[in-house]
Amino acid sequence: xxxxxxxxxxxxxxxxxxxxxxxxxxxxxxxxxxxxxxxxxxxxxxxxxxxxxxxxxxxxxxxxxxxxxxxxxxxxxxxxxxxxxxxxxxxxxxxxxxxxxxxxxxxxxxxxxxxxxxxxxxxxxxxxxxxxxxxxxxxxxxxxxxxxxxxxxxxxxxxxxxxxxxxxxxxxxxxxxxxxxxxxxxxxxxxxxxxxxxxxxxxxxxxxxxxxxxxxxxxxxxxxxxxxxxx
Numbered sequence: 001x002x003x004x005x006x007x008x009x010x011x012x013x014x015x016x017x018x019x020x021x022x023x024x025x026x027x028x029x030x031x032x033x034x035x036x037x038x039x040x041x042x043x044x045x046x047x048x049x050x051x052x053x054x055x056x057x058x059x060x061x062x063x064x065x066x067x068x069x070x071x072x073x074x075x076x077x078x079x080x081x082x083x084x085x086x087x088x089x090x091x092x093x094x095x096x097x098x099x100x101x102x103x104x105x106x107x108x109x110x111x112x113x114x115x116x117x118x119x120x121x122x123x124x125x126x127x128x129x130x131x132x133x134x135x136x137x138x139x140x141x142x143x144x145x146x147x148x149x150x151x152x153x154x155x156x157x158x159x160x161x162x163x164x165x166x167x168x169x170x171x172x173x174x175x176x177x178x179x180x181x182x183x184x185x186x187x188x189x190x191x192x193x194x195x196x197x198x199x200x201x202x203x204x205x206x207x208x209x210x211x212x213x214x215x216x217x218x219x220x221x222x223x224x225x226x227x228x229x230x231x
Contacts, residue, residue: 001069001154001158001186002094002100002113003158004102006102006104006167007168008105008161009166010104013165014107016111017108019111020111020115023084024088024115027084027115028081028085030081031085039078043083044086046078046086047074047090050068051094053067053193054094068190069087070087070090071084071087071117072121072194073147073190073197074118075117075125075210076194076209076212077209077210078210079210079211080118080119080122084114084115084119085114087113087118091109091110091113112158112161116153116154117154120149120153121146121149121150122146124145124146125142125146125211126211128141128142128145128146134214134215136202136215139198140198140199144191144192145191147194147195148187149187150190151183151184151190152183152187155179155180156180158179
């Protein structure tokens with residue numbers, strides 16, 4: 001999913017840079033307004049976790065491998081604004097220190113892997129939660145499904161960008177088939193990792209899951225120490 005330098009023309013790269021800079025700037029402002037003091041330290045931990053997990057690739061098909069994008073996971077844990085910022089920080093470090101994704105394509109990568117996955121994934125998560133029962137299992141299920149679809153949305157973003165200003169020689173039909181087919185499989189891996197992670201955090205510290213704050217009283221009452229009256 002990381003786009004290298006020169007893969008898109010200068011106009012598309014510059015436009016994506018402007019959109020990404022504006023989106024992350026706005027997210028920084030909104031994150032300060034929406035992130036509670038308890039969840040604020042989580043943003044740094046989420047960024048570190050995503051950075052570490054992105055270093056691990058899992059096989060997909062025909063020699064292709066994929067890795068966690070993390071935008072949807074970050075959004076569910078700390079909210080879409082802080083989540084987008086956390087993933088953007090990871091992408092900047094990867095581009096500048098590890099040459100993972102081009103510097104001139106940084107705006108494109110932030111747009112696809114930070115903004116689209118965080119805001120698109122979180123919107124899908126909220127929609128799914130709205131039709132499921134209000135319980136822990138629904139949060140886990142919604143997080144997994146949303147994560148899968150967030151990867152597909154990011155792939156669609158790439159296809160649109162390529163159609164507008166791609167410098168590769170492949171046709172848009174070929175690119176779309178390859179990107180969407182591969183990223184559906186990558187998305188399944190992302191969905192499993194996201195659901196498992198959200199499930200674990202909900203089990204030990206439900207107060208640290210932004211996307212489940214409305215269920216916090218119920219989840220806390222299920223804590224055995226609280227039910228037993230122990231501190």
